[in-house]
Amino acid sequence: MMLLYASFPLLVGSMLFFLYLMINWQSDMTNSEKGSAFECGFDPMCTPRKPFSLRFFMLIILFLIFDVEIVLLFPVLTLMKVSLYASISSALLFFLMILLLGLLYEWYMGALDWK
Template sequence: MNLMITMGIMLIILSTVVMMIASILSKKSIIDREKMSPFECGFDPFATARIPFSLRFFLIAVIFLIFDVEIALLLPMMMVMSVSQVNTWMVVSSIFILILLLGLYYEWYQGALEWTN
């Protein structure tokens, strides 16, 4: 038991020392305005480096990601059908698909699926 505690303490000390050495060696000593500015072929940027991002595009991407995860949850339902009772499987999968459809209709009703206004 003592050996395990000693090894644990040594591992914590060793990892702390390695992290401290890495953080000391990784520090940049010279902070230069040109190095801190956005890269544009070595020239000063003509306009702002931050272009406005379309919120509609972001919402469509998030909705796509959510429905992609839902598809990943729907696919194993066919594998589970053979090892579960048919009635239970039907009720659970029907409720799950109903919740997904209600979410889809709600997004449609709110206008989140329309690309342009």
């Protein structure tokens, strides 16, 4: 137990030290030209606008939505392992059907096609 009490300040101190190193390393990498305002007659170091793929954005949004829904299924699956109630099974089946319908709709609308 005493080792735990002694290691906690060491762990917090090392975390603060590495945080200090990261902040100092980042301040050395900054460039004054990149931080200045864009005005007429100013030559930027890079182009101000970069091309953006809307299909990639839609794919990422769909991934986030379905990923969060899958994470929501984990507690239900552990609950089903403990008890097998028909209401939990029917709610899980309904939730999975909504997920499948959403996936089929996005597939039908062409959001998953990469052309």
